[in-house]
Amino acid sequence: MRYYHRFANDAIGLVRDRFESYGDIYYVANGSSGLYVSNHPDHIRDVLVTHGSTFGKAHSAFAKLARVLGQGLLNTDGATWKRHRRMIQPAFHKSRLRGYTSMMVIEAERTAQRWRDGGSVDLGADMTELTLRVVSRSLFSHEVANEVDAITGAVSVLQDSFSRPALLPRWLPTPYRRRVRGAIASIDEVMYRLIAARRTGSSNVASGDEQGDPDLLQMLVDVRDEEGDGAGLTDREIRDQLVTFYMAGHETTSHALTWTFFLLSQNPDAEAKMHAELTRVLGHRLPTFEDFDDLAYTERVIKESMRLYPPVYVIARKATADTCIGDYQVAAGSEVALWIYMTHHDPRWYPDPETFQPDRFVEDKTSARPRFAYLPFGAGARTCIGKTFATIEAVLILATLAQRFRLSLAPGHRVAVKTRVTLTPRYGMKMIAHARSGIVT
Numbered sequence: 015m016r017y018y019h020r021f022a023n024d025a026i027g028l029v030r031d032r033f034e035s036y037g038d039i040y041y042v043a044n045g046s047s048g049l050y051v052s053n054h055p056d057h058i059r060d061v062l063v064t065h066g067s068t069f070g071k072a073h074s075a076f077a078k079l080a081r082v083l084g085q086g087l088l089n090t091d092g093a094t095w096k097r098h099r100r101m102i103q104p105a106f107h108k109s110r111l112r113g114y115t116s117m118m119v120i121e122a123e124r125t126a127q128r129w130r131d132g133g134s135v136d137l138g139a140d141m142t143e144l145t146l147r148v149v150s151r152s153l154f155s156h157e158v159a160n161e162v163d164a165i166t167g168a169v170s171v172l173q174d175s176f177s178r179p180a181l182l183p184r185w186l187p188t189p190y191r192r193r194v195r196g197a198i199a200s201i202d203e204v205m206y207r208l209i210a211a212r213r214t215g216s217s218n219v220a221s222g223d224e225q226g227d228p229d230l231l232q233m234l235v236d237v238r239d240e241e242g243d244g245a246g247l248t249d250r251e252i253r254d255q256l257v258t259f260y261m262a263g264h265e266t267t268s269h270a271l272t273w274t275f276f277l278l279s280q281n282p283d284a285e286a287k288m289h290a291e292l293t294r295v296l297g298h299r300l301p302t303f304e305d306f307d308d309l310a311y312t313e314r315v316i317k318e319s320m321r322l323y324p325p326v327y328v329i330a331r332k333a334t335a336d337t338c339i340g341d342y343q344v345a346a347g348s349e350v351a352l353w354i355y356m357t358h359h360d361p362r363w364y365p366d367p368e369t370f371q372p373d374r375f376v377e378d379k380t381s382a383r384p385r386f387a388y389l390p391f392g393a394g395a396r397t398c399i400g401k402t403f404a405t406i407e408a409v410l411i412l413a414t415l416a417q418r419f420r421l422s423l424a425p426g427h428r429v430a431v432k433t434r435v436t437l438t439p440r441y442g443m444k445m446i447a448h449a450r451s452g453i454v455t
């Protein structure tokens with residue numbers, strides 16, 4: 015019981031102690047299936063790449079998610095996953111993402127317009143709202159202002175539910191469970207209505223952005239499995255992917271941005287260097303897709319922030335056959351937890367690991383580290399499909415907001431991590447906005 019209590023309140027401290035005592039990999043006898051816990055880049059490579067096909071997603075950590083996500087990309091395996099990934103991957107190609115970038119900047123600008131010089135900012139809440147607007151508009155273009163409010167409310171109920179321990183049996187109806195069921199029902203109602211409108215062409219607004227690029231919903235409706243049976247996706251399959259994109263795509267990016275502003279507030283030299291880049295590349299205008307490659311230091315800031323605070327801090331798998339991790343024989347049915355957070359804080363790969371040094375990500379330093387020592391987006395075949403989307407989004411949002419404001423931590427505000435589904439600021443992030451000179455026009 016003490017173990018569970020400590021795990022619930024200080025999982026990182028507990029796991030760190032275990033690694034200190036046992037080395038890079040340890041075993042926990044856990045009911046019928048054992049659990050291997052590792053932080054070593056070679057083990058990560060074995061699980062995600064070398065023997066990637068023998069490690070599936072049927073891990074107990076995904077059981078709750080699956081009830082909401084259905085058969086989405088995040089939690090399926092085998093032929094179903096392969097077919098869907100093949101069909102959906104092109105929608106996330108960098109060239110397709112150009113169309114979303116002006117919307118990302120416009121949404122960030124709307125957030126900046128609400129901030130006042132000297133005013134307080136609830137950064138966690140603002141970044142959640144902003145990234146939800148971005149994911150909603152990427153999926154559904156403009157058509158769903160009212161629906162987005164319904165989806166947003168329901169998504170936050172569900173996100174919260176993933177992190178609550180199930181203390182009572184599942185069949186027992188509690189008011190909270192009724193809320194969760196209600197949230198799933200309202201998401202389903204909106205999603206199926208939007209899918210039906212697209213299928214029948216009865217949607218009375220454009221299904222793309224200003225440049226006429228289709229949104230993600232349109233791509234899911236139109237896509238055919240050219241390399242397979244030529245069939246499209248069913249309504250249920252589209253619903254499951256849409257919900258997956260919502261769940262996988264906003265809290266992660268929102269936390270990455272929140273931690274980044276916190277780190278900048280504590281590291282004025284890095285902040286000044288980033289501001290200098292913004293001035294040099296953008297002057298007083300807003301960023302565009304074309305600026306992304308020139309905002310190299312700003313991107314390094316995001317990368318270093320996701321090293322220190324990886325939104326997905328642990329990756330879970332289950333062995334589907336007897337296999338091995340390094341020298342360890344692993345029986346079919348064993349579960350594995352790869353503690354990315356620990357890998358990212360390991361002095362063997364990152365000297366002085368607790369310091370914020372964006373220049374760790376200049377190319378020659380990156381190539382001096384083991385390849386699997388940095389994986390905020392995972393690795394191997396199951397690498398995050400939204401990796402490029404999220405990186406461009408985070409860089410452009412950071413650039414847009416930081417052009418106009420510096421943020422400092424509100425006096426007395428405590429900062430600590432909380433290990434929910436993603437790595438969350440335990441007490442939120444209360445900050446004070448300071449207008450920078452040279453307001454963007």
Ligand code: HEM
Pocket residue numbers: 087088089099149258259260262263264266267270324325326329330389390391392393395396397398399400401403404405
């Ligand atoms: C900073 C933001 C993000 C981070 C840190 C992140 C991180 C990750 C990680 C670590 C995985 C692999 C999980 C595993 O191996 O078990 C993953 C998978 C995934 N992510 Fe992301 N993600 C981000 C943004 C996004 C966005 C914006 C989207 C979509 C709009 C997205 C959609 C997905 C999907 C669908 C998968 C499952 C891919 C598959 O298994 O084929 N993510 N993400």
